[in-house]
Amino acid sequence: MHQQYARFHNLSPSQKLICTFVLMTLGMGYMFAMILIWESHAGLDSKPGVSVKDIMIAYRGDAATRLELALRGPMADRIDEGDRAKIIHWIEEGGQEGAYTSTVKPILEERCNFCHNESNPHIPNLTNYDAVKSVAVKSTGVSIGTLVRVSHIHLFGLTFIFTLTGIIFSLTYVKRWMKRILITTPFLAIYLDVGSWWITKVSEPFAYVVIIGGALMGVSFAAQWFISMRHMWLYKPKEDMSSEFF
C-alpha cells in the first residue's frame, strides 16, 4: 500500500519557523566556516587565494618553516615586503644568532612583540633567539594530534548539520531519487573530506579529494537549503501529485 510521508504542508507555521531559523543559522555558520578555511589556507604557497598547493602544504607540510608560513599567510599584513624578505633570508641562511640580533630582532620588536611576548601563552613567544628559532624550523604540516581533534569535531558537527538539513529537506516535493541523492551525498562527502585529510599527509594528490569532498558538501548543503526554503514558503503542491514525489 502507498504510504503518505510528511511534507511541508503537514507542518504548522511554528514548525516551519523552526525549520527556517535552523536553516538560516546553519547557513550563517557555513559562511563563517568558509571564511575560516580561507583564512587558514590562503597564501600558504605565497600566492594569494586558496589552491590545491595550499591544501598540500597545510596537511603534508612544506619546505617552509612555521615562521615563514605565518609571514606569508595569517601574519602577512603585519609586515612589509622588505622586512619579510629579510626574515625569510635569515631562515634560509640557517637562522644564525648573530644575524638574528642584528637584523631579525629589531623587526620583530617593532612589528610582532606587541602580541608575541611571554605574557600570551597561546601564541609563539618571539622575544628571544631560542623561541624564534623554534618556529624557524621546517613545517611538517598539521600534527596528528590536531588532525584527531579536527576530525572528531567535524564528524560530530557535520553529522548534526546534515541530519537537520536532511530532515527538513525530506519534507520538500522533489522527486524521490533526487531527494535520496542529495541526502546521501553530504555524508559521503564527509568521509571523503575527513579521510583525505589523513591520506594527504602521506600522499599529496589526495589534496584534490579534500577539495572534491568539500565542494560536494557545499553543493549539497546549498541545494538542500534553497530547495527547502522555496518549497516551505513559496511552493504550492499540486493536488494530484504523483506518488514519485512522496
Ligand code: HEC
Ligand atoms: C595583533 C597581534 C599580533 C601581531 C602584531 C602579530 N601576531 Fe602573529 N599571531 C597572533 C595570533 C593571535 C596568532 C595565533 C592565531 C593565528 O595563527 O592566526 C599568531 C600566530 C603566529 C604564529 C604561529 C602560527 C602557527 O604556526 O600556529 C607565528 C609564527 C606568528 N604569529 C608570527 C608573527 C610575526 C613574525 C609577526 C610580526 C611580523 C606577528 N606574528 C605579528 C597575533 C599577532
